Amino acid sequence: MLLIFIRIHTFTLKNGRTLMKISKELIEKYHRDECTAEERGWVEEWLFSAEADDELVLPAGEDKAIHQQEIWNGLSDLFAEKGEESAVPVVISQPGVQAATPPAGRQAPKKRATYALWYRSVAAAAIFGLLGISWYIIRSKVEPHLVTVDNTSSFDVRYLDSNGYGIAVGPNTEAKINYHTGFIDFSGSLMISPKEDIELIFHGDKEKVSFKMGQTYIILKDKKGGDKIIVVNERNLLDLPPVIQKRVTTEFNI
């Protein structure tokens, strides 16, 4: 279960006067609930503090955003796994959630079946409620502002998700996406589905482009095409030249 964190590199977090060492081992300890109070504080501050993200000191040549995206992906996978294995409770939690989960080997005395069922139901509801809160907090604070994607596949589409919009990154597409500023520098093909009305700025384009909630947009830019960008609502796809329209439809399975 914790193997998903193997890809996390060791790096140092500098936050004000405190230097904290975040490593794969430390995160594993955190999930085994073996951290000291100080270590627990480091991990939780690193996970939940947006300010701390700005102070990350990484080895030369490594991209902070990619590290965070990998960790976030790991967390997402873990929650997905947990959703399927609902009998096993908390993995990432807020203080207090662990208290609702008796440690192994210290099982509570047996109760009458009805009482036990009721107890389990309440406990499960509490755990899932707190899990939901944890998920929301982590999602809103840990999500990286800058994501770099290099989809070298000639066939597959990669999917990214943020609070504001979902992005499908087409084959042979390089994209740098700043979720905070809405700035996107890319070549290739993207499909964007905003969850709220948003404005994005594309590298080489002076004006912001508006995207409406609930709509799906296709954005195309060729490496050799200079700054020429095609932005088209999915509903207008049939206005594109059939050669392009057919390729987009197939690539994104529209």
Next chain:
Amino acid sequence: MAILISKPAKNAVLLLIFLFLLNCCFSCNNGHPADKFSGTKKYSLYILGKDNKEYILQTNTLDSGLLYPERDGAELNVKEMDRDYIVKDGCYYHLNRKKASFSKYQLKAKVLKEVSNIPVKDFSIENFQWLGKDTLLLTGLDDHDFAQVKYLLLQTAAMKVLSGGDIAIPRPSGKFSSMSVGFVEMRHKQLLMGYTYHENFGPSDYTTSDTTYITTVDYPGMKPLHTDKETRSTYPGGINTVQSYSFNDQQGDYYFMTCPGIALGNRPELPTGIFRINKGSTATDKGYFFDLSSAIQNHSYGMWDLGHHQVIVRSERKDLFKGLGDHYSTAHFEFYVADLKQQTVHRLNLPLDKGTRRECVIVKNDMAYISVNSSKEGNFIWLYNIRTGSLKKGLQLAGDTDFILRIDRL
């Protein structure tokens, strides 16, 4: 006499009457306009709303009136339906690639309902042609590489496949990786298929071979017999479920348009042209070529027969759009009447139109109904009198209407 009919027989008669009425209600309008049972009207309009909702409306007249798609139309499930459909006898036929299903629909009480369907996998429609009242030939390509020409012969009354398979048209080779089939025309148990090849460079960068190919295919054997080539222009026709590019005139001569402009072939240095395949021939008339680009000084897409050797063509205005990014959203299209014999054109005094590819002209007797999406004057059906040349506004589409994307005769 009634008392001589037994009760079971009476019930059977009542059941037959009920089934007959039911059949009338659920079958398509078999060529009878405004069939009182089916409720089908004379014309159909496909609307894209400002909020990107899509609607189909039906009406008995295009000459006047005011319609609101959100009030008068059937809102469509856009995951299922799009405007690349075929209309015949009150029914709509559409291939949904994701569902791998070719479906038949009918509009009832402002709801577009699927009547029946045929599973159709790995097929992207390039062209359709009705070979009979309910015999439909679909010509297309595989839906991944767009490199293998395929066909499906369907019986649409029972919605069943009569035959289908690959046609041995040469696949793209060398620098070419995909192709387009632009027209299919039946000539004395032979099919004429016009096509060309594409070279792909990137997500929105491609070009087209300078050659138009016309292969004669044996029917129903579907074996290619011989091929004619044209290099005076390229990108023959286009996907005719979206827009019309060809027709047979009253003498049986076949005219097709080539569209090398950026919106189709992307060989803008070549002219938009009209070719002719004379009656009884399987090759283009080498003595005939109508260079529309020279006449209009722009590229055109879409051609509709007015009769008497006249057609309407729809031309872009390259001075009014920046590129493919605003080609569909900027009102820049003009309509011209072109005389195929005299090789002359004159512009119709209509507002600039928007929407890159649209089925936007219906010709009935001496009247051409032209749908125009004007950014300034709104969305109207305009009436062009072919004899007198007069133009006037007809039916208006208001409310949520952003684009009239197609108009059809039911």
